[in-house]
Amino acid sequence: MHDWPPEDMRSSGRTPQEHLLAAIAADDHAAFYAALPDVRGDINKNKGQYLRAAADARNMLFMKELALAGADIGYASAEAERERSSIQKNSYWDDRREDFITRFENAAEEARYNKLGRTMATLQQFQQNFTAHIAPAETLKNQQRILEEIEALKQQITELRDGKPIEKGALHVPAALRGTSAAPKQP
Secondary structure (H helix, E strand, O other): OOOOOOOOOOOOOOOHHHHHHHHHHHOOHHHHHHHHHHHHHHOOHHHHHHHHHHHHOOOHHHHHHHHHOOOOHHHHHHHHHHHHHOOOEEEEEEOOOOEEEEEEOOHHHHHHHHHHHHHHHHHHHHHHHHHHHHHHHHHHHHHHHHHHHHHHHHHHHHHHHHOOOOOOOOOOOOHHHHOOOOOOOOO
């Protein structure tokens, strides 16, 4: 995650994983949807890098699509937290300021620590929203799709068992009778 995005994004020999990460970084929806099927088998690869990259970009749509494809939100969040806790820092109480002071080895480590904190917060917020709103709606969509598939299978089974229904054509009325009514006329 530290070396993303790569310096040379123009090379055409990128892997599907690089294509997906590049699409997330560039907010390119077409490229994202094109690359997503190629990485479904290892969607949680490299400590949840895809979901973490989408969280870094604060792209909730990409996060939703990744979660629906099987990305584990808890795993990505835990890995970000583990990585953040491994950053060396020194915290102490300062009597003059009457506050805790945290010092890092360098400014890059402090920036990385803060970025991982934002990523974790985004992932936790997304997990709450996903559980409360997205997952139930997707469950209903899947149930509706399954019901439609069952109805189609039921129709196919009925046609195999009973044969296809005969389509009835329009009634052909002779031209001589078209202008007359079927009921006898009263004088």
